[in-house]
Amino acid sequence: MAVRIAIGMAVTVVCLAVAGRRFYWLSRLIRSGRPAPERTRGSIWPRAEAEVTEVAGQRKLLKWMGPGLAHFFTMWGFTLLLFTIVEAYGDLFQPTFHIPGIGTSPVLGFIETFFAVAVLVALVVFAIIRIKNAPSRRERTSRFYGSHTDAAWITLALIASVIITLLVYRAAQVNTVPRQFPYDDWAFASHAIGAGLAGLGAGVNGALATTFLILNIAVISGFLVFVSYSKHLHIFMAPLNVAFSRRPRALGGLDKTPNMTMEEVTEDTVFGVGLVEQFTWKQLLDFVTCTECGRCQSVCPAWNTGKPLSPKLLVMGLRDNMFSSANRLLHQPVAGHGGADGTAAAAEPEALVPATIDPDVLWSCTTCGSCVEQCPVDIEHVDAIVDMRRHEVLMESRFPHEAGLMLRNVENQGxxxxxxxxxxxxxxxxxxxxxxxxxxxxxxxxxxxxxxxxxxxxxxxxxxxxxxxxxxxxxxxxxxxxxxxxxxxxxxxxxxxxxxxxxxxxxxxxxxxxxxxxxxxxxxxxxxxxxxxxxxxxxxxxxxxxxxxxxxxxHLVRAGKLVPGNGYSGTVTYHDPCYLGRHNRVFDEPRTVIDAIPGAKNVEMRRCRERGFCCGAGGARMWMEESIGTRVNMDRTAEALGTGADVVSTACPYCMIMLDDAVRANQKEEEVRVLDLSQLVEESLLVSATAATAAPAALPGPDVAAREGTLSANEANESSEE
Ligand code: SF4
Ligand code: SF4
Missing domain, CATH: 1.20.1050 (Glutathione S-transferase Yfyf (Class Pi); Chain A, domain 2)
Structure with a gap:
């Protein structure tokens, strides 16, 4: 007994010390970032709600049903199996230990067993997903491309070891004399395995129980150390990151910046982020929270069209820079920002761009927000990207030269x-x-x-x-x-x-x-x-x-103040503008308008609504050359054309221009028109006026519709209301 206590506690104390030191170091590193006072102000309720929906409910993860369910059971399995950790340490000191009050309850026994099995099943699912999506098989199309896949396999193996040692030591406890296992048949897995071990006799089972109990404690302790040094840090960081994320979400407007006036600028003023320590503590927390799951990468329009930007690799790069700069962050202040203890003289640090973030990565972003939308741990990629752009533009005067004309025009001509x-x-x-x-x-x-x-x-x-x-x-x-x-x-x-x-x-x-x-x-x-x-x-x-x-x-259609005509007949696919849809959640309204047009059949593209694919114009990309990979508008338009729709409708002038360009580049302008939602409604009214004499196949082009619509729209509606 003394030996097992000594081994169990020695392993635990050593691992706790190593992990504790690492967590303390991480907390100092994160706190060395710039202040972000707004992240700890305001009502606590939106943050509490996010904990319930994002962390406990796994809302974003469950949008990807297979891996989402597997993660749901793993997360809840690990949470509920905390009871078994208490029991394991109790067993170390007293083999017949049970948690006072609830430790013999069949309900608790069932829950523990159920989740132990569920986690094992989830691990099999994870393994299949990882094999199917192995970067070696799918390269850039794999969401795990660039992730630390070896560490992921070690994690799966460690979790499996935690569960297997748990099940074996508790199964052996079923057969000891006196019986050490406190639960009845509802703890079905332990009893089933115990039945298999029964033939070994009480003595062997006692030895097995002790051995696997110590192994269970050792694996749990070792896992804690591994977690503190790996991407699995998210187990502890994700709830924190979600709690301090921008609410209701980190889309829509960019994060607040100080009110800028020339009078407030001194020679020490630093605009944007040029060094990792110029990020806020919340952004540093973002970087260490990344799970490398690659969901953001798989939806990024830049990455999907062959650009070098992957939001995942960007975050990983910033995290690696943060870790490799730790000495400076913790001890050596640099110009514009002090280190955590503000002691040593300033070192010459390496700028993030281009050393860590290639300029082509930085300028490829359309700020579409897909990455933020998908990230299960609420990382705020777009704010970080714009922060680094600010530094490039305002401190270094480095940006794609063709965009300079746009900036001058805005400044001089408005x-x-x-x-x-x-x-x-x-x-x-x-x-x-x-x-x-x-x-x-x-x-x-x-x-x-x-x-x-x-x-x-x-x-x-x-x-x-x-x-x-x-x-x-x-x-x-x-x-x-x-x-x-x-x-x-x-x-x-x-x-x-x-x-x-x-x-x-x-x-x-x-x-x-x-x-x-x-x-x-x-x-x-x-x-x-x-x-x-x-x-x-x-x-x-x-x-x-x-x-x-x-x-x-x-609103007007619903209120009956605008009644679409019945002359338009065709298939419409609606393209969600990023800044209307994802950034501002206007998804249903345009579709309601299309559905209100009697002859319009709405067909959705595969990537629609929250997953809508960018047209390529956002993030000021409209005014930059797109010389790497496929053009984003060509990718999106190929998807739209694939629906067979004769109208690609949208509600954004930039999307209109980009999609129309791509339709013309595909030489499809005779068959497919790109129309604003208003044009579509107007055309339904226009055609209904002439429906008696003109076949739908001879629909006027958008120019004609726009020119004639005003003249005939009222008459058309009057005639349709008769
Ligand atoms: S905002 Fe869009 S383009 Fe930019 S990194 Fe995220 S997904 Fe990629
Ligand atoms: S940033 Fe978010 S979505 Fe992207 S890999 Fe990291 S955790 Fe996954």
Whole structure:
């Protein structure tokens, strides 16, 4: 007895000491990051809810049913098997030990046995998934490409060892005299294995019980050490990371940044992140929490089109840099940021870009948010990427040179194309009604300010969508006015590329304009404008009620104020714009509008809604060359064309441009049209007016629809209502 206690406790104490030292080191390392005060402020309830849904409920993991269920049972198995750890240590000192009060309950016996078996089954599932997805077999298409697969196999082996030693020592306890095992037949696995061991006799079973008990304690203790040095750190880090993540989610607006003014800039000011210690502690926590599961990588449009960016490899690279920089982070302050104990003189650290993060990796991101959406431990990739872009742009003046023109245009002309404010009302000339242009204050009788956006006002193709939206709103009796020459770029492309200064200048000027004209309710057609005004302007003092035109169309259709015609007949596939769908959860509304068009059959692409694939324009990628791999818009359009739809519908001017370009590049423009949702609704009205004389096959093209729609839409609806 004394020997087994000595061995069990010696192994435990040594492993606890090693693991404890490692966890202490990790906690110091994480705390060496910049402050993130907003992560510990505010209501605790959204964070508590996230713990329940994300950690306990495994919400994101269960979206991938096979591995999700396997992980669910493993996670809960390990949680509930904490009872067996208490029992194992009790058994070490007293072989007939049971937990006081509940330690003989058949319910507890059943739960322990059930989850022990469930974990073993889950391990088999994990092993099959890993073999099927082995990078050696599938290379870049494997989500495990670049992950530490050896460590994953060791983890599976260690978990299996924990369960097997547990089952064997408890099965042997069934056969000892007196019986040491405290549970009845409900602990079915222990009794079944025990039946197999019964023939060995009580003495051998007693020895087996002792041996496997010590092995069980040794494996558990060793596993703790292994976890503290491996990607399985997430067992402990994930609940913390989820608790401190941005709520309700880390999508929509970017994380808050300090209000920037030139007066506050000193020579010590560091913009963005150039060294790993310039990340916040929450971001450092992100890096050590990554499980290397590769879910983010498997959905990333950059990775899937042959670019070097994998959000998983990016996070792993930052984590490796953090670990290799630990000495500096903990002892040596660098310019712009002090080390944890602020002692030694500044060392010359290696910049993250290009040493750890290749520029092509950094600039490949479309900020689509797929990675954040999928990550089961709520890592915030997009914020980290934009932080590093900020440093490149504002501190190093390094960015794709072709994007420089866009930034200059925004700064000097107020739009990325540099066409100037005067052209911002030209699109209204195609309308047969007046759109009030606000010069002073929005008239009382006007309900909405229509924020047209640069693309909607200035790009020929995007204008069609804006014009159709204006006509549909007018038709439904919605009153709106525009800012015309007073409207300027929201600053979204400047912010996404990393020019936070320019973004804040644009944002502050726009907020002042909006306040000046008394804007309260804003309709946005561009999801990027919608997202920026709705989610990012509040941090700079601009609080407005913002609605996207897809939401408003949905509302009008539901309210019966806009009744689609019955003339359109065809198949529509809807492309979710990232900044409308994933970033702002507007998934159902556009589909409701399409479903309300009697002749429209909606066919979904495989990657739709939360998993919608980017068009390639976000993150200021619209203004950068795409010379590596396949073009993202070609990949997406191939999927859209594969549905057989004759209309690819969307609700974003940038998506329209990108998808239309790709349809033309595929020479499919005669068969497939790319239409804004408003154009589709308008076309249903237009065709219904002529349905008696024109076959659906002879549908007018979008130009005709846009040009004629206004003239005939009202008549069409009147005739359809008769
Ligand atoms: S935001 Fe999109 S493009 Fe950028 S890393 Fe994530 S998944 Fe890839
Ligand atoms: S970042 Fe998240 S989704 Fe990507 S590999 Fe790590 S844990 Fe998985």
């Amino acid at each position: 739009d990325p194309w540099g066409l100037g404010q005067a052209k911002r009302t030209e699109w209204t000339k195609a309308l047969d009604f007046e759109v009030p242009v606000v010069t002073d204050a929005i008239p009382d009788e006007v309900e909405y300010l229509y924020w047209v956006g640069c693309a909607g006002a200035l790009d020929e193709r995007a204008r069609k969508g804006v014009q159709a939206t204006a006509r549909m709103l007018h038709r439904a009796g919605v009153t709106f006015a525009i800012l015309g020459p007073k409207e300027s770029c929201t600053g979204d492309p400047a912010r996404r590329i990393g020019n936070e200064f320019l973004f804040q200048e644009q944002a502050k000027a726009n907020i002042e304009t909006l306040h000046g004209v008394g804007a309260k309710k804003i309709i946005a057609t561009c999801p990027h404008c919608f997202n920026t005004i709705k989610n990012e302007y509040p941090a700079l003092g601009g609080d407005f009620e913002v609605i996207h035109h897809a939401e408003l169309l949905d």
